[in-house]
Amino acid sequence: MENWINAEERTEDIVISSRIRLARNLKHTPFPNKLEEKEARENIDTVEAAFNINEKNRAKFKTVRLWENSPSVARSYFEKHLISANLIKGYTKTAFLLSKDETVSVMINEEDHIRLQCITKGLNLREAFHEADRLDSELEQYLEYAFDEKFGYLTVCPTNLGTGLRASVMIHLPALTMNNEITSLLKGLTQVGMTIRGLYGEGSSADGNMYQISNQITLGVSEEEILSNLEAVVSQVIDQEIRAREVLKTKYYYELLDKIYRALGVLKNAVILSLKECLELLSYVRMGVEMSIINDINKKLLNNLLVEIQPASLQVKVDKKLSGKDIDIERAKLVREVLR
Amino acid sequence: MENWINAEERTEDIVISSRIRLARNLKHTPFPNKLEEKEARENIDTVEAAFNINEKNRAKFKTVRLWENSPSVARSYFEKHLISANLIKGYTKTAFLLSKDETVSVMINEEDHIRLQCITKGLNLREAFHEADRLDSELEQYLEYAFDEKFGYLTVCPTNLGTGLRASVMIHLPALTMNNEITSLLKGLTQVGMTIRGLYGEGSSADGNMYQISNQITLGVSEEEILSNLEAVVSQVIDQEIRAREVLKTKYYYELLDKIYRALGVLKNAVILSLKECLELLSYVRMGVEMSIINDINKKLLNNLLVEIQPASLQVKVDKKLSGKDIDIERAKLVREVLR
Numbered sequence: 001m002e003n004w005i006n007a008e009e010r011t012e013d014i015v016i017s018s019r020i021r022l023a024r025n026l027k028h029t030p031f032p033n034k035l036e037e038k039e040a041r042e043n044i045d046t047v048e049a050a051f052n053i054n055e056k057n058r059a060k061f062k063t064v065r066l067w068e069n070s071p072s073v074a075r076s077y078f079e080k081h082l083i084s085a086n087l088i089k090g091y092t093k094t095a096f097l098l099s100k101d102e103t104v105s106v107m108i109n110e111e112d113h114i115r116l117q118c119i120t121k122g123l124n125l126r127e128a129f130h131e132a133d134r135l136d137s138e139l140e141q142y143l144e145y146a147f148d149e150k151f152g153y154l155t156v157c158p159t160n161l162g163t164g165l166r167a168s169v170m171i172h173l174p175a176l177t178m179n180n181e182i183t184s185l186l187k188g189l190t191q192v193g194m195t196i197r198g199l200y201g202e203g204s205s206a207d208g209n210m211y212q213i214s215n216q217i218t219l220g221v222s223e224e225e226i227l228s229n230l231e232a233v234v235s236q237v238i239d240q241e242i243r244a245r246e247v248l249k250t251k252y253y254y255e256l257l258d259k260i261y262r263a264l265g266v267l268k269n270a271v272i273l274s275l276k277e278c279l280e281l282l283s284y285v286r287m288g289v290e291m292s293i294i295n296d297i298n299k300k301l302l303n304n305l306l307v308e309i310q311p312a313s314l315q316v317k318v319d320k321k322l323s324g325k326d327i328d329i330e331r332a333k334l335v336r337e338v339l340r
Numbered sequence: 341m342e343n344w345i346n347a348e349e350r351t352e353d354i355v356i357s358s359r360i361r362l363a364r365n366l367k368h369t370p371f372p373n374k375l376e377e378k379e380a381r382e383n384i385d386t387v388e389a390a391f392n393i394n395e396k397n398r399a400k401f402k403t404v405r406l407w408e409n410s411p412s413v414a415r416s417y418f419e420k421h422l423i424s425a426n427l428i429k430g431y432t433k434t435a436f437l438l439s440k441d442e443t444v445s446v447m448i449n450e451e452d453h454i455r456l457q458c459i460t461k462g463l464n465l466r467e468a469f470h471e472a473d474r475l476d477s478e479l480e481q482y483l484e485y486a487f488d489e490k491f492g493y494l495t496v497c498p499t500n501l502g503t504g505l506r507a508s509v510m511i512h513l514p515a516l517t518m519n520n521e522i523t524s525l526l527k528g529l530t531q532v533g534m535t536i537r538g539l540y541g542e543g544s545s546a547d548g549n550m551y552q553i554s555n556q557i558t559l560g561v562s563e564e565e566i567l568s569n570l571e572a573v574v575s576q577v578i579d580q581e582i583r584a585r586e587v588l589k590t591k592y593y594y595e596l597l598d599k600i601y602r603a604l605g606v607l608k609n610a611v612i613l614s615l616k617e618c619l620e621l622l623s624y625v626r627m628g629v630e631m632s633i634i635n636d637i638n639k640k641l642l643n644n645l646l647v648e649i650q651p652a653s654l655q656v657k658v659d660k661k662l663s664g665k666d667i668d669i670e671r672a673k674l675v676r677e678v679l680r
Contacts, residue, residue: 258611269604269605
């Protein structure tokens with residue numbers, strides 16, 4: 001797998017990253033919300049030990065115990081989509097195993113005991129699933145999972161029962177947003193069993209015209225069905241976005257250029273930049289790159305910015321605690337430097 | 341006098357140009373609105389001949405007969421503040437004498453037979469008046485003006501009676517506009533006998549935070565009083581604007597920088613620029629230059645842009661008739677090229 005942030009993506013890709021998440025629980029251990037701090041930490045050691053029996057894993061992964069890190073550092077992992085907000089919330093009892101290339105993370109004591117996540121660049125659900133499945137099978141050799149013949153893998157929340165699989169893609173839909181088709185599109189996706197979320201999952205807004213599309217149902221369908229359903233839906237969405245971009249290019253060419261270059265001009269010059277505005281402007285620049293209108297900026301740089309402009313990542317980078325306006329000033333400074 | 345557009349102004353100047361206009365009529369000739377085309381054109385010849393008796397004038401001035409020029413060319417003189425909209429309106433009967441350095445213009449058959457105008461850079465009313473007075477005295481040797489012992493110089497509109505003198509300055513007030521003090525300031529100026537107009541005189545809007553302040557009263561006061569009153573008022577306005585800029589710099593430094601640099605970023609990158617937006621953005625850049633925040637742009641360049649972005653000047657420059665959106669595209673292109 002390739003890290004989505006640093007991969008040299010094809011410029012025309014509309015899907016930014018693909019993610020597979022498996023939810024698993026241990027048979028003889030109470031669910032994480034029932035664990036005391038001591039038991040929870042023991043559970044972390046158990047999972048870590050099982051995972052590290054394979055020497056390759058030991059060499060490739062590190063364990064991050066949340067309570068050993070500052071809130072900013074913890075949050076910066078979240079901003080890279082490597083851990084969940086929930087894992088941070090329970091920081092006295094949680095940890096995660098992280099691969100050096102930051103494509104695999106195994107959250108321990110999130111809502112479930114184990115949340116194994118593989119994230120890769122572009123539309124690549126199969127590759128991510130293959131890796132997740134491999135690591136899951138490996139773990140299953142050493143850990144006894146809570147499994148029921150009828151319900152499959154048991155999870156805290158019934159929406160994860162069965163396969164425990166959530167497959168999702170992060171997709172960039174500026175043209176469908178600009179032409180206002182996005183609302184009915186998203187509604188349609190919900191009707192065919194998809195969940196749509198913003199840039200940072202549940203409850204987050206779709207800033208920067210970024211959407212996460214994932215399967216809603218995990219029970220009573222095979223992993224294969226989940227993946228091919230999602231692939232089919234995403235392919236359709238990609239087609240619609242491409243068509244919308246073609247219309248923009250044909251009918252509103254100068255307006256399109258204006259939007260893209262103004263965004264670039266503001267990013268290169270602003271002195272105060274809110275996260276929301278910055279994401280929106282980066283979205284137009286990204287569209288410009290994806291449509292080969294802007295040719296001297298690559299998507300690796302834009303992906304890195306997508307993460308680096310987030311508040312915690314920004315503070316970790318400048319190694320300073322910042323508040324309110326200072327964050328917006330530091331963000332603008334970073335963006336100016338990167339784009340210059 | 342120095343041409344206000346091309347003069348190397350001191351960066352800190354807030355007054356862009358000073359203008360003196362004298363209204364005069366010939367004693368035995370009906371007012372312009374009563375003249376047939378033939379008589380009007382004869383009148384042009386009469387004034388031109390009188391003016392050109394002085395050989396220096398003949399060498400330094402050219403005569404532009406409005407009917408011999410395209411509407412765009414005529415309009416481009418207006419956009420440089422060299423002639424009035426009224427002169428263009430009566431184009432079959434009007435003309436003007438224009439000095440090569442474009443600091444002096446003598447409009448013939450505008451509302452009055454003669455409208456002698458001197459325009460110079462910065463706050464320089466005395467210099468402009470001195471030149472206007474000199475040329476007026478010269479003309480008076482050869483032409484018999486309509487003059488009344490009691491009412492002074494007779495003019496078509498009673499608001500110009502007496503001295504026939506209108507003195508005005510073009511002033512740039514972005515900070516007073518930003519802090520919303522401008523409305524009460526302008527109201528106050530009206531109360532002390534000043535007229536406030538936009539960038540292009542009567543009825544025009546104050547786009548780009550540019551205001552023309554001029555004397556309302558021409559009768560019953562001496563030329564000296566008119567000039568010193570206006571100077572006093574303008575000095576006060578300058579002080580207020582400077583104070584407002586200091587407050588911005590002290591209390592809202594980053595917001596100020598943000599406003600200025602974003603404006604520059606948009607001007608350097610936009611693909612479609614309306615006149616109104618362009619003037620507003622140029623105003624912030626000008627403020628940046630005037631406050632020594634931007635140091636690599638000079639005001640000569642900004643003054644030239646102020647004129648060149650106007651629709652007729654733009655069409656004359658690219659030698660093409662443009663309409664609607666095409667003007668906004670051409671304007672953006674020009675601005676990008678000039679600021680690059």
